[in-house]
Amino acid sequence: MGEEPPGVEPVVDSTAADIADMRIRGAATIADAAAEALATQATRSDASSPDAFRSGMRAAARRLYETRPTAVSLPNALRYVLQGMDGETVSELRASTVDRAETFQRDLERAQAQLGEIGANRLRDGDVVMTHCHSTDALSCIEAALEAGKHVEAIVKETRPRKQGHITASQLREWGVPVTLIVDNAARRYLDDADHVLVGADSIAADGSVINKIGTSGLAVNARERGVPVMVAAQTIKLHPDTMTGHTVAIEMREDSEVLAPDERTEITGLEESEDDGLTVENPAFDVTPPRHVDAIVTERGQFPPESIVTLMRELFGETIGEPWET
Numbered sequence: 417m418g419e420e421p422p423g424v425e426p427v428v429d430s431t432a433a434d435i436a437d438m439r440i441r442g443a444a445t446i447a448d449a450a451a452e453a454l455a456t457q458a459t460r461s462d463a464s465s466p467d468a469f470r471s472g473m474r475a476a477a478r479r480l481y482e483t484r485p486t487a488v489s490l491p492n493a494l495r496y497v498l499q500g501m502d503g504e505t506v507s508e509l510r511a512s513t514v515d516r517a518e519t520f521q522r523d524l525e526r527a528q529a530q531l532g533e534i535g536a537n538r539l540r541d542g543d544v545v546m547t548h549c550h551s552t553d554a555l556s557c558i559e560a561a562l563e564a565g566k567h568v569e570a571i572v573k574e575t576r577p578r579k580q581g582h583i584t585a586s587q588l589r590e591w592g593v594p595v596t597l598i599v600d601n602a603a604r605r606y607l608d609d610a611d612h613v614l615v616g617a618d619s620i621a622a623d624g625s626v627i628n629k630i631g632t633s634g635l636a637v638n639a640r641e642r643g644v645p646v647m648v649a650a651q652t653i654k655l656h657p658d659t660m661t662g663h664t665v666a667i668e669m670r671e672d673s674e675v676l677a678p679d680e681r682t683e684i685t686g687l688e689e690s691e692d693d694g695l696t697v698e699n700p701a702f703d704v705t706p707p708r709h710v711d712a713i714v715t716e717r718g719q720f721p722p723e724s725i726v727t728l729m730r731e732l733f734g735e736t737i738g739e740p741w742e743t
């Protein structure tokens with residue numbers, strides 16, 4: 417754990433470290449944890465003036481913001497909470513911030529349940545769903561289908577290098593869903609047995625591109641070729657406002673040790689880790705699936721063809737200007 421900036425509570429620093437190291441992971445869960453950390457910052461702040469309180473909140477938001485770059489749910493959460501910070505005194509500011517963070521967390525949970533109901537309508541009794549990574553939004557669709565009495569089976573991609581498919585498989589087994597776990601490279605073969613590809617999203621761009629766990633785009637291309645519809649479950653907190661003005665979404669590059677352990681590296685190169693061994697490992701955590709390979713984006717506001725998602729983005733975000741933690 418690093419040294420927290422002045423005015424930032426240790427719990428913010430530990431949440432930030434947990435997000436960066438993926439002990440807290442997945443776009444919705446990250447947003448929820450960030451809002452919780454801001455609420456704790458507000459509660460525990462010993463600021464003696466409104467200005468000091470505000471500056472502590474901004475520093476806390478910055479610390480959380482700088483952890484992982486791809487899931488827009490994180491800046492969307494931070495912006496939402498900071499914009500609700502209101503009052504003339506420290507205690508008023510504290511109360512409004514905590515209240516706003518709680519509202520955010522409640523809305524997040526409600527949105528996920530609502531999109532689950534909508535996504536479940538796309539699933540018929542007896543359908544087989546292929547999943548990639550672990551997405552709580554995607555799982556919410558399956559949960560709602562099960563609650564509606566439908567029988568659903570799943571083909572779960574392992575999702576190298578971090579194997580988040582295991583988390584998906586574990587959740588589905590807890591719900592009694594029959595699961596076939598496959599390695600990522602087997603996806604095309606098993607698409608013939610699938611009725612849907614169902615994934616989540618870390619960000620959705622204004623042109624309807626879906627940014628999600630690395631491997632999503634290849635899966636979507638194969639699914640299109642096999643005629644299997646691709647459904648993306650994503651609450652509106654995943655819509656990326658900056659993409660309306662031409663910005664692109666940063667793709668996180670993670671440590672090469674997630675792909676290749678030091679002893680495996682030595683085995684390949686015959687050299688010690690510290691030596692320049694001429695071996696480069698690339699580990700992008702996410703990729704971009706173009707809208708033409710996506711059939712539907714399911715949000716709590718209904719399902720959208722990817723090309724029309726920009727209408728919803730304009731409605732929700734209007735003109736966005738700067739970030740509250742940058743002022």
Ligand SMILES: O=C(COP(=O)(O)O)[C@H](O)[C@H](O)COP(=O)(O)O
Pocket residue numbers: 441442443444445487548549550551552553554580615616617618628629701
């Ligand atoms: O790509 C991932 C997680 O990546 P990582 O494991 O690197 O965080 C998930 O599909 C999205 O975040 C959506 O998840 P959710 O629907 O839970 O928001």
